[in-house]
Amino acid sequence: MSIVSETLMTFLPAKRKSTPSGWISFNAPCCIHNGTGADNRMRGGLKEEGDTVSYHCFNCGFKASWQPGRNVSYKLKQLLTWLSVPDDVITKLSLEVLKINEGVEVQQRLIDLPTFDEVQLPPESQLIKDDPCNVSDKLTAVKDYMSTRQLWVDQGYNYYWSNSLGYRDRFIIPFYYEGRIVGWTARTVTADKKPKYITESQPGFVFNLDEQRPQKVFCIVVEGPIDAIHIDGVALMRAEINDQQAMLIDRLNREVIVLPDRDATGAGLVEQAIARRWSVSMPEWAPDIKDVNDAVLKYGRLYTLYSIVSAAESSPLKIRLRAKKWYAT
Numbered sequence: 624m625s626i627v628s629e630t631l632m633t634f635l636p637a638k639r640k641s642t643p644s645g646w647i648s649f650n651a652p653c654c655i656h657n658g659t660g661a662d663n664r665m666r667g668g669l670k671e672e673g674d675t676v677s678y679h680c681f682n683c684g685f686k687a688s689w690q691p692g693r694n695v696s697y698k699l700k701q702l703l704t705w706l707s708v709p710d711d712v713i714t715k716l717s718l719e720v721l722k723i724n725e726g727v728e729v730q731q732r733l734i735d736l737p738t739f740d741e742v743q744l745p746p747e748s749q750l751i752k753d754d755p756c757n758v759s760d761k762l763t764a765v766k767d768y769m770s771t772r773q774l775w776v777d778q779g780y781n782y783y784w785s786n787s788l789g790y791r792d793r794f795i796i797p798f799y800y801e802g803r804i805v806g807w808t809a810r811t812v813t814a815d816k817k818p819k820y821i822t823e824s825q826p827g828f829v830f831n832l833d834e835q836r837p838q839k840v841f842c843i844v845v846e847g848p849i850d851a852i853h854i855d856g857v858a859l860m861r862a863e864i865n866d867q868q869a870m871l872i873d874r875l876n877r878e879v880i881v882l883p884d885r886d887a888t889g890a891g892l893v894e895q896a897i898a899r900r901w902s903v904s905m906p907e908w909a910p911d912i913k914d915v916n917d918a919v920l921k922y923g924r925l926y927t928l929y930s931i932v933s934a935a936e937s938s939p940l941k942i943r944l945r946a947k948k949w950y951a952t
């Protein structure tokens with residue numbers, strides 16, 4: 624029962640009865656205020672249905688109601704006054720309801736998971752396969768780039784390329800969410816070409832969530848998609864965590880380990896991770912290793928993963944101490 628119906632019930636006339644359809648009937652207090660004779664046939668009715676409480680007078684036709692999320696209306700205040708509810712009680716009730724509504728709004732914001740629209744890959748995109756018959760110079764350049772980053776077609780991730788102008792020297796990584804393509808990034812394979820990335824992404828998106836299988840104990844959070852693919856982690860697509868991304872990641876219900884890049888933006892990410900009560904990992908890598916991809920090239924995938932998980936730290940104090948060293952080298 625809500626505080627509104629509680630207050631109403633407390634001040635209803637003592638003489639009342641319940642009907643089979645759920646109405647509580649009593650002599651309506653409204654009629655004399657609405658130009659109708661006083662009700663003495665118990666034609667005022669109060670009903671609670673779900674979270675909604677409604678008052679209806681079957682004599683003068685006056686109505687008032689309340690449900691969570693709505694404030695105490697002028698009509699409801701009139702009804703309360705006519706039921707002889709003291710003014711200070713009505714004021715207190717209105718304030719309480721305001722407070723509850725704020726709480727309801729906060730909760731609704733918290734449970735609103737982002738949704739992502741399905742999008743098209745760049746024109747003429749096609750899956751890159753290990754097919755020696757289907758070779759063009761452009762595709763070869765893309766495949767060469769992939770091998771320098773130790774990305775292989777048979778790894779389990781679907782990589783694309785496109786022969787259309789503007790994309791033909793780009794390596795395309797589709798973004799999946801619940802099995803649908805909801806974005807992509809196309810990285811140039813030509814050195815020094817700008818822009819390095821052409822990306823279509825949606826707010827709140829977290830890369831590689833589909834691969835976070837239930838049996839996993841950790842979720843490793845990195846900045847970029849290629850790093851995420853290397854270690855089966857997720858990527859924020861930038862060095863910031865927004866609320867929707869955090870919700871999607873927390874929802875996995877496992878230890879979250881943030882692995883920041885070793886640059887100025889990564890340092891900002893460390894504090895954001897602490898604020899979210901996530902762990903942070905800054906492994907003992909050689910000074911020239913700046914991110915997961917560097918580590919994979921130097922140490923291999925398995926050792927890289929091991930070094931990340933074993934360096935995970937959850938104490939804010941220890942994280943900050945470690946960050947000083949990690950970013951100093």
Ligand SMILES: [Zn+2]
Nearest residue numbers: 653654680683
């Ligand atoms: Zn009435």
